Amino acid sequence: MLLAQDGHRVTVLERDPVAPPEPAVAWEEWDRRGIAQFHLPHFALPRFRDLLETELPAVSAALLAGGAEEYDLVDELPESVTGGRRDGDDRYVALAVRRPVLEAVVARSAETQSGVTVRRGVVVRGVLTDTPDRTGVPRVVGVATSDGEQVRADLVVDAGGRRSTMPALLDVSGGVAPAEEREDSGFVYFARFFRADGPFPALQATVNQAYSSVSILTLPSDRGTWSVTFAASARDKELRVLRDADRWDAVARCFPANAAWLDAEPVGDVRVMAGIEDRIRHYVAGGRPVVTGVLPVGDAWACTNPSVGRGMSMALTHAVVLRDVVRAADGEGPAELSRRWAEATAAVLEPWYRTTIGSDRHRLAEIDADRCGVPYAPADRGWTTSKALAAGSRRDPDVLRGMLDIASMQALPQEVLGRPGMVERVLAAGAGAPQYAVPGPDRRELLAAAGVTVPV
Ligand SMILES: Cc1cc2nc3c(=O)[nH]c(=O)nc-3n(C[C@H](O)[C@H](O)[C@H](O)COP(=O)(O)OP(=O)(O)OC[C@H]3O[C@@H](n4cnc5c(N)ncnc54)[C@H](O)[C@@H]3O)c2cc1C
Incomplete structure (x- = not known):
C-alpha cells in the first residue's frame, strides 16, 4: 500500500x-x-x-x-x-x-488500494535472474510461481515471513544466498484466550511481567477478548504440563496480579508454540550486495522470539523504511538501492533486533537459573540496569515512562538510558528491590500448583 x-x-x-x-x-x-x-x-x-x-x-x-x-x-x-x-x-x-x-x-x-493487485493461492517457487553485472553480482528480475508462470518486476520484495525460503531459491537459481545468523530462541508459549462482557479487568502490572520460572503476558484484544500467556524455557520439562487446561488454570491462579483476568469464559484450549527461531539475514556484506533486485522486509529479513511483541511493529517500520529508500533512490541502479536499503535497515531496525536478542538471552538464562534453583547474577551492567528499570518502574513514575518508551518501541534502551540523569534515577528506584517486582509463587509453589511432584 x-x-x-x-x-x-x-x-x-x-x-x-x-x-x-x-x-x-x-x-x-x-x-x-x-x-x-x-x-x-x-x-x-x-x-x-x-x-x-x-x-x-x-x-x-x-x-x-x-x-x-x-x-x-x-x-x-x-x-x-x-x-x-x-x-x-x-x-x-x-x-x-x-x-x-x-x-x-x-x-x-x-x-x-489503487495500484495493488493481490493474487491468492499463488506460491513463489523460484526467482528469475539476469546475467550478473560487471561486478559479478546477479540481479533478480522476477519470480516463478507454482503455476509455472513467470512474473517479472523491477523490484521483488520478499515479505514471506519467518519461514521465507528466499535464500534457498536464490541459491538454486544463482548460486548466491545472504548470510544468516540463526538460533532457537529457547522459549515455549502456553496461551489461553478468554471472553467477557464489559470492560477489561484492571491491570495490576504491565502487560508483560517477569516472575520466577515464567513470564506472563496479559494481552487485551477486540470484542471483549484477551489472552493470558506463559512464556517458559523449552528446557523446563516439568512445566510442560501447562499444555493441560486444568493445570494451566491452577498455575495461573497463583499470580495475584493476574487473577481478575481468569474469571471469564475460556475460548478454546491451551495453545502451545515452541521452536521459535531468532534469525537475521545479511543481503549486503562489506558494502557489496550479494544479489540485487530483491529486498526482504519484516520477518523475512529478521525475526525474533515474540515475548516482547515487537514483530509487527518492526515489520511496519521496515515497510516504511523500504518505501523511503525506494523513494530516495529514484533513478539509481539496483546495487545502489540494495546498499541504501542495507544502510537504513542497519540504522533503524537492527538495533531493535540486537536489543531484543540481548535481553531475551538474559531472560532465558534467568528463567533457567530459577528452574535449577541457582541465582542469576551475570557481570553485565546492561542486565543490572534493565532489572532496575523493571523494578523501579513500579516505584518511580519517570522510570515507568522510560520503561514504557522501550516496551512501546518508541525509544531504544540506549536512548532512554542516555537521557541526563536517567541511569542514576533507574538504579536508585530499583535499589533493594526483590528479584521480581510483582509478587508471585516461587518455583516450589509453582510446581505444586501444576501438580508436579517436587523432590524433597
Ligand atoms: C507466537 C507468536 C506471537 C507473536 N506475537 C506478536 C505480538 O504480540 N506483537 C507483534 O507485533 N508481533 C508478534 N509476533 C510476530 C509477528 O507475527 C510477525 O512479526 C509478523 O507476522 C511479521 O509479518 P510479515 O509480514 O513479515 O510476515 P508474515 O505475517 O509471516 O507473512 C508472510 C506471508 O508470506 C506468505 N508466503 C510465505 N512464503 C510464500 C511463498 N513462497 N509464496 C507466496 N506466499 C508466501 C505467507 O503465506 C504469509 O501470508 C508473534 C510471532 C509469534 C511466532
Whole structure:
C-alpha cells in the first residue's frame, strides 16, 4: 500500500488461497496455514498504532471500525504506579486486536488500494535472474510461481515471513544466498484466550511481567477478548504440563496480579508454540550486495522470539523504511538501492533486533537459573540496569515512562538510558528491590500448583 501510494504498481503473490472475511468473523472463519502464529496472541504496540495512523490513516480508521480497541498502557495501571496522567502519555496507546481481525482489515484495505493487485493461492517457487553485472553480482528480475508462470518486476520484495525460503531459491537459481545468523530462541508459549462482557479487568502490572520460572503476558484484544500467556524455557520439562487446561488454570491462579483476568469464559484450549527461531539475514556484506533486485522486509529479513511483541511493529517500520529508500533512490541502479536499503535497515531496525536478542538471552538464562534453583547474577551492567528499570518502574513514575518508551518501541534502551540523569534515577528506584517486582509463587509453589511432584 505504501509503495502503491507513491505510484508504483504492486503485485502481491500470497500462498494462502482464502480471501479475508469480514473482520467480525475473521477469528472463527479464517484459516491461514501460511502463518503458524495466526491464532496465537498478538498485541500491536504503540509504535505500530502511531505508524499506521501516520502512514495509512484509512487503514487505522478501518481497524478501529473493525473492532480494534485503543489500549492506554498508562491509564490502565493503578494511579499509585503511574503518578497520574501526564502530558505526552498519549504515546503509550496500543491497539488491542486479535491477529486474524487485524490482518483481515489490513488485507481488505490492500485489495481496494489503487495500484495493488493481490493474487491468492499463488506460491513463489523460484526467482528469475539476469546475467550478473560487471561486478559479478546477479540481479533478480522476477519470480516463478507454482503455476509455472513467470512474473517479472523491477523490484521483488520478499515479505514471506519467518519461514521465507528466499535464500534457498536464490541459491538454486544463482548460486548466491545472504548470510544468516540463526538460533532457537529457547522459549515455549502456553496461551489461553478468554471472553467477557464489559470492560477489561484492571491491570495490576504491565502487560508483560517477569516472575520466577515464567513470564506472563496479559494481552487485551477486540470484542471483549484477551489472552493470558506463559512464556517458559523449552528446557523446563516439568512445566510442560501447562499444555493441560486444568493445570494451566491452577498455575495461573497463583499470580495475584493476574487473577481478575481468569474469571471469564475460556475460548478454546491451551495453545502451545515452541521452536521459535531468532534469525537475521545479511543481503549486503562489506558494502557489496550479494544479489540485487530483491529486498526482504519484516520477518523475512529478521525475526525474533515474540515475548516482547515487537514483530509487527518492526515489520511496519521496515515497510516504511523500504518505501523511503525506494523513494530516495529514484533513478539509481539496483546495487545502489540494495546498499541504501542495507544502510537504513542497519540504522533503524537492527538495533531493535540486537536489543531484543540481548535481553531475551538474559531472560532465558534467568528463567533457567530459577528452574535449577541457582541465582542469576551475570557481570553485565546492561542486565543490572534493565532489572532496575523493571523494578523501579513500579516505584518511580519517570522510570515507568522510560520503561514504557522501550516496551512501546518508541525509544531504544540506549536512548532512554542516555537521557541526563536517567541511569542514576533507574538504579536508585530499583535499589533493594526483590528479584521480581510483582509478587508471585516461587518455583516450589509453582510446581505444586501444576501438580508436579517436587523432590524433597
Ligand atoms: C507466537 C507468536 C506471537 C507473536 N506475537 C506478536 C505480538 O504480540 N506483537 C507483534 O507485533 N508481533 C508478534 N509476533 C510476530 C509477528 O507475527 C510477525 O512479526 C509478523 O507476522 C511479521 O509479518 P510479515 O509480514 O513479515 O510476515 P508474515 O505475517 O509471516 O507473512 C508472510 C506471508 O508470506 C506468505 N508466503 C510465505 N512464503 C510464500 C511463498 N513462497 N509464496 C507466496 N506466499 C508466501 C505467507 O503465506 C504469509 O501470508 C508473534 C510471532 C509469534 C511466532
